[in-house]
Amino acid sequence: MNTTVSRRLAILGSTGSIGHSTLDVVRTHRDRLSVVGLAAHNNWRKLYKQIEEFRPAVVALFSEEAAARLREALGPTSTVAVRTGMAGVLEVAALAEADTVVSALVGAVGLRPVLEAIAARKKICLANKEPLVVAGSLVTGAAREAGVPILPVDSEHSAIFQCLDDGEARFVDRLIITASGGPFRCHAPDRLSGVTPDEALRHPNWEMGGKITIDSATLMNKGLEVIEAHWLFGVPFDRISVVVHPQSIIHSMIEFRDGSILAQMGSPDMRLPIQYALSHPERWAASGKRTDLLALGSLTFEAPRREAFPCLELAYEAGRRGGNLPCLMNAANEVAVEAFLNRRLGFTAIPRVIRETMDSLPFTSTVTLAGLLEDDARARRRAAEIIAAPGAAAGGPVPETSTRAGPEGGQAA
Ligand SMILES: NC(=O)c1ccc[n+]([C@@H]2O[C@H](COP(=O)([O-])OP(=O)(O)OC[C@H]3O[C@@H](n4cnc5c(N)ncnc54)[C@H](OP(=O)(O)O)[C@@H]3O)[C@@H](O)[C@H]2O)c1
Known part of the structure; x- marks a missing residue:
């Protein structure tokens, strides 16, 4: 097939791991892809280099101080518009010059920008999974109403999307x-309480940003992905399983009614799913490493260790019960992960902080954007209080049942 697709991109989170890989894909396909907008938080030096190379019309830095430094570095004759704050990020998300938005912010902060991009009818290439976790019904509902496609960038969801592509x-x-399975897949439970951020940041297969790498170590990332899959593909939670596959070559699978299973395979390189989201419905040549099956020799599968990594079950529970619970869980997780990275919280205390936050705030079954933004802020404050309480930093067992966990509490596989 002749190539017809060409896209003008706004990249939210351009200085992060997914942003970096996306720009690498742009370098490989300059004839098809151009960059018209970029947004980041603080890293003005990296953004400055990206501006020099890709010449976007508008950029945004969430931090006002960083935006001031960037303007100074660009000088008075620069034609690049530098915006700041959430308003600046929203402006890049809705940029008239862009037809496609790559959503690669980290955390629930990406919710408003992705809704803004949908409202502006951009094609969405979604890496930032937390907005779908927090507000899946709102995000997918808005996309449906606007007739906007959400193309998954997360490798697992890209795999499922590719397997489903035959309709x-x-x-x-x-x-x-x-x-x-993350870096602690084989750790005995008693070794987990003492693991350090440095050890947790050493992912065996993927190079990613700090937050998702810690989420991979706790298995919360898999829990977030289960909720993400539920919203992207409309499949109920009891028909979404998690299987540990330490080689990260099969990125996910679908099983049909008749027992036939389709898998998508490839090297663990995010440029592949990013490029597929950008090139869809076409496939372009890629420069990444090919998968050498003979060198791999074997692919293996195991059940996830649910007791050692309780975050997975917390996510199933939050996803099944729905309402504002995934939002509370996600906010508590973001705060707990940051505290762990700053050495204020032990690794095994992360699920306990999430459990306590989920249990101590009111559950609502129907959600609105305003309500979720309030719940997000409330859960962050509650998680911070739990972490600050005397003795909270050490891990302890996660209470088995909560006052609000119904009989439908989740099962992983
Ligand atoms: N990395 C992966 O391989 C991978 C794979 C699948 C899915 N994902 C998902 O993709 C998302 C991004 O992950 P990542 O690993 O690329 O994260 P990352 O390396 O931490 O990058 C995050 C990006 O978001 C920007 N950012 C953070 N807060 C912001 C704010 N308030 N306003 C504007 N920009 C902000 C950061 O800017 P600064 O650099 O200035 O702080 C950075 O550019 C996450 O949701 C993750 O779960 C990642």
């Missing part, structure tokens, strides 16, 4: 999401 979705029985 046989109605015959699917189960989604099987693969997990690497």
Whole structure:
């Protein structure tokens, strides 16, 4: 097929790991891809280099101080518009010059920008999974109403999307999401309480930003992905399984009614799913490493260790109960992960902080954007209080049942 697709991109989170890989894909396909807008938080030096190379019309830095430094570095003759704050990020998300928005911010802060991009009818290439976790019904509802496609960038969801591309979705029985198991896959439970941020940041297969790398170590990332898959593909939670596959070559699978399973495979390189989201419905040549099956020798599968990594079950529970619970869980997780990275919280205390936050705030079954933004702020404050309480930093067992966990509490596989 001749190549027809060409895209003008706004990249939210351009200085992060996904942003970096996206720009690498742009370098490989300069004839098809151009960059018209970039947004980041603080890293003005990296953004400055990206401006020099890709010449976007508008950029935004959430931090006013960093934006001032960037303007100074660009000088008075620069034609690049530098915006700041959430208003600046929203402006880049809705940029008239862009037809496609790559959403690669980290955390729930990406919710308003992705809704803004949908309202402006941009094609969405979604890496930033937290907005779907927090407000899946609002995000997918808005996209449906605006007629805007959400193309998954997360490798697992890209895999499922690629397997489903033959239009046989109605015959699917189960989604099987693969997990690497993270750096502590084989750690005995008593070793987990003492693990350090440096150890947790050493992911065996993927190079990613700090937050998602810690989420991979706790298995919360897999839990977030289960909720993300539920919203992207409309599959109920009891038909979404998690299987540990330490080689990270099969990125996920779908099982049909008749027992047939389709898997998507490839090297663990985010440029592949990013490029697929950008090139869809075409496939472009890629410069990344090819998968050498003979060198791999074997692919293996295990059940996730649910007791050692309780975050996975917390996410199933939050996803099944729905309402504002995924929002509370996600906010508490973001605060707990940051505290762990700053050495204020032990690794095994992360799920306990999340459990306590989920249990101590009111549950609401129907959600609005304003309500969720309030819940997000409330849960962050509550999680911070729990972390600050005397003795909270050490890990302890996560209470088995909560006052609000119904009989439908989640099962992982
Ligand atoms: N990395 C991966 O391989 C991977 C794979 C699948 C899915 N994902 C998902 O993709 C998202 C991004 O992950 P990542 O690993 O690329 O994260 P990352 O390396 O930490 O990058 C995050 C990006 O978001 C920007 N940012 C953060 N807060 C912001 C704010 N308030 N306003 C504007 N920009 C802000 C950061 O800017 P500064 O640099 O200035 O702080 C940075 O550019 C996450 O949701 C993650 O779960 C990542």
